[in-house]
Amino acid sequence: xxxxxxxxxxxxxxxxxxxxxxxxxxxxxxxxxxxxxxxxxxxxxxxxxxxxxxxxxxxxxxxxxxxxxxxxxxxxxxxxxxxxxxxxxxxxxxxxxxxxxxxxxxxxxxxxxxxxxxxxxxxxxxxxxxxxxxxxxxxxxxxxxxxxxxxxxxxxxxxxxxxxxxxxxx
Amino acid sequence: xxxxxxxxxxxxxxxxxxxxxxxxxxxxxxxxxxxxxxxxxxxxxxxxxxxxxxxxxxxxxxxxxxxxxxxxxxxxxxxxxxxxxxxxxxxxxxxxxxxxxxxxxxxxxxxxxxxxxxxxxxxxxxxxxxxxxxxxxxxxxxxxxxxxxxxxxxxxxxxxxxxxxxxxxxxxxxxxxxxxxxxxxxxxxxxxxxxxxxxxxxxxxxxxxxxxxxxxx
Numbered sequence: 001x002x003x004x005x006x007x008x009x010x011x012x013x014x015x016x017x018x019x020x021x022x023x024x025x026x027x028x029x030x031x032x033x034x035x036x037x038x039x040x041x042x043x044x045x046x047x048x049x050x051x052x053x054x055x056x057x058x059x060x061x062x063x064x065x066x067x068x069x070x071x072x073x074x075x076x077x078x079x080x081x082x083x084x085x086x087x088x089x090x091x092x093x094x095x096x097x098x099x100x101x102x103x104x105x106x107x108x109x110x111x112x113x114x115x116x117x118x119x120x121x122x123x124x125x126x127x128x129x130x131x132x133x134x135x136x137x138x139x140x141x142x143x144x145x146x147x148x149x150x151x152x153x154x155x156x157x158x159x160x161x162x163x164x165x166x167x168x169x170x
Numbered sequence: 171x172x173x174x175x176x177x178x179x180x181x182x183x184x185x186x187x188x189x190x191x192x193x194x195x196x197x198x199x200x201x202x203x204x205x206x207x208x209x210x211x212x213x214x215x216x217x218x219x220x221x222x223x224x225x226x227x228x229x230x231x232x233x234x235x236x237x238x239x240x241x242x243x244x245x246x247x248x249x250x251x252x253x254x255x256x257x258x259x260x261x262x263x264x265x266x267x268x269x270x271x272x273x274x275x276x277x278x279x280x281x282x283x284x285x286x287x288x289x290x291x292x293x294x295x296x297x298x299x300x301x302x303x304x305x306x307x308x309x310x311x312x313x314x315x316x317x318x319x320x321x322x323x324x325x326x327x328x329x330x331x332x333x334x335x336x337x338x339x340x341x342x343x344x345x346x347x348x349x350x351x352x353x354x355x356x357x358x359x360x361x362x363x364x365x366x367x368x369x370x371x372x373x374x375x376x377x378x379x380x381x382x383x384x385x386x387x
Contacts, residue, residue, distance in 0.1 A: 026378055026379060027223050027378070027379040028223070028376055028377060028378050028379070029223040029224050029225040029260075029262060029266070029376070029377045030225065030374055030375065030376045030377070031225045031226050031227045031258075031374070031375050032372055032373065032374040032375075033227060033238075033239035033240075033256075033372060033373040033374070034238075034239050034240035034372075035239075035240075035276065035370040035371065035372050036239045036240070036241075036242070036243065036254075036370065036371040036372075036373070037242035037243065037244075037368070037369075037370050038242070038243045038246065038281060038289065038345075038368065038369055038370070038371060039242070039243070039244050039245065039246065039367065039368035040245070040246045040247070040281065040347060040364055040365050040366060040367050040368070041245035041246060041247050041365065041366070042359065042365045042366045043247070043248075043352070043354050043359075043365060044354055044357050044359070045354065045357070046356045046357035047356065055357040056356055056357055057356075057357055057358055058355060058356050058357065058358040059356060060356055061356075077357070078354075078365075079245050080245070080247045154355065154356055155355075155356060156353055156354060156355045156356070157353070157354045158351060158352065158353045158354075159247075159248035159249070159349055159350050159351060159352045159353075160349070160351070162247055162248070162249075163247070165247070165249035165250050165251065165349070166247070166250045166251070167250070167251045167253075168250075168251070168252050168253065169234075169235060169253045169302065169303070169304045170234075170235060170236075170237035170241060170252070170253070170254065
């Protein structure tokens, strides 16, 4: 008796499951879009000894140990415009003159305290420096510490120091 | 011996009689049913058609905002927002019920896996076409509050104004990269950054059929 009924019960159960499954197959309609390619830009600034210096990959720039005016550059190798950078300069002497100068975008110093064009801007000391650092551009800086020092320069940029947010509509 | 033979004979007779009786009953009943079959058919109407459930999407046709999903979003900076306009239409003959939206990314990275710093999506709807100045004259309604792209790995239910057959939903997608607080030091991007990344997103709308109906007429 049990040998006959067992397969019948299984078959009945499978049939019932099929009916339930069919009942759950709710009709749907779908539509898929074309792919939207999304890419983000980069905010990259760093100090360098030249206008074409490579990314130091995190290493601060250390200038020569001298009492003469020294020059360094801040480069934007990213793809997003930067409107200010935070420059931190440490000196080997606490009595060194902390202020420093910079010229305009892509303008070299022609001599001490003299830009090739325009007037140098004085920065009081370490901290945020307002610039217009478009991608691929640079700024020249002059340090004249009036003492024999070894300046070490670190440059950082936060996402709050970039151009105004763009709200595009297309 | 003789008694045994008699019993066998009687049993044989009984079997023959029973068989004959069953055969007779079968013949009679069969002929009776055959003679009682009746049919009736309708002579008009009876036409049956089934409806369709279809959904299509297309970029807005308003000049200046025809980018749709196919136009690339490039060089997005933290804090930036891009708006895209898509018309979602129920082109079938059946009303829909629930519409959901999923997004699949070709490449998984912080844009798609970071629910906080990654891309955020808000969807609004206008009863008429959006203007190219992002204006909805009758006033926009919210279809989906700001939701991370991460969440779109699962279907998100959209609060559309109408899903009946023929309905057109004029949608505005607001795609934002949160401002965040990323700091680059001496040329090195922070760990887990959302900068310098790329992916491709495929958006899939799914609409279910309205509740089944039972009519009585």
